[in-house]
Amino acid sequence: MKIDGIDKIIIKTLVKDARTPVLSIAREVGISGAAIHQRLRKLEKLKLIDGYHMKLNPKVLGYTTTAFVGVFLDSIGEVKAVTKQIKNIPEVVESHYTTGNYPIFIKILCKSNDHLLSLLQNNIQTIKGISRTETLISLSQQINRQISI
């Protein structure tokens, strides 16, 4: 797996704006569009490129609060069943199976503190197998980026 400087420019450009035309990258680095195209195919085949996605701004939809919730279980065997239930809650955007304090750790978006409370009490804590939760509210996010290449 060789990733040279040209590949890095292609990647950095498209991480920033996935709709940058291939030909504009080609002009930038001074090779043909077809060559950029071939390199993109290579990077996709390597699975280094996972996809191209529109990013939504949750705040415009009213989701102003991010919270992390550590989930304790009655027994560790229930991870799968509980995760399946958690998947049905649309406000949950990440779920991790973890070692440390909690077996399950999730990230949720909510519209207000009341919404957060309601999610915890009416959705998350009513799932069978969950014994209790610990919440961490993100007041603001200073870093949000991908791994650097």
Add this chain to the structure above:
Amino acid sequence: MKIDGIDKIIIKTLVKDARTPVLSIAREVGISGAAIHQRLRKLEKLKLIDGYHMKLNPKVLGYTTTAFVGVFLDSIGEVKAVTKQIKNIPEVVESHYTTGNYPIFIKILCKSNDHLLSLLQNNIQTIKGISRTETLISLSQQINRQISI
């Protein structure tokens, strides 16, 4: 701010694949490409669309482990200074200012447990103002999505 069914199709399509041609969406919903184009401009003006980004697969780069680190500070006044230092660590992909157990909560990617240990001992814990840390290792991630519309 009105988002109708057509807007939702546009958004869902581009969230899944940001490079879907406007004209293919147009055929899907049965209106002209120009109309889709106008709606996209509208959604961008609303700031609902935050951007279009290539998503990298950290595993292909060797980053197989995700960890969350709760950071305790000597004094709460040091949040800004410490965050600035944290930003210099490339493995840190998220940093949150939080209420709860920790004032700062970060997400990091690492290549191995040794790498994680080295990051904690040689990078994070050497930052002036950090008193101690608590680590949560993600063994696997079951959910990774955006807010639903």
Add this chain to the structure above:
DNA sequence: TCTGAAATCCGTTTAGG
């Protein structure tokens, strides 16, 4: 908001060094 057409530009393939 939408359409349809025009103009311009792009992605992709192919043949070849």
Add this chain to the structure above:
DNA sequence: CCTAAACGGATTTCAGA
């Protein structure tokens, strides 16, 4: 790994309903 050429199809703009 690259180029150049060519085709099909895309984005974008604009006038008008």
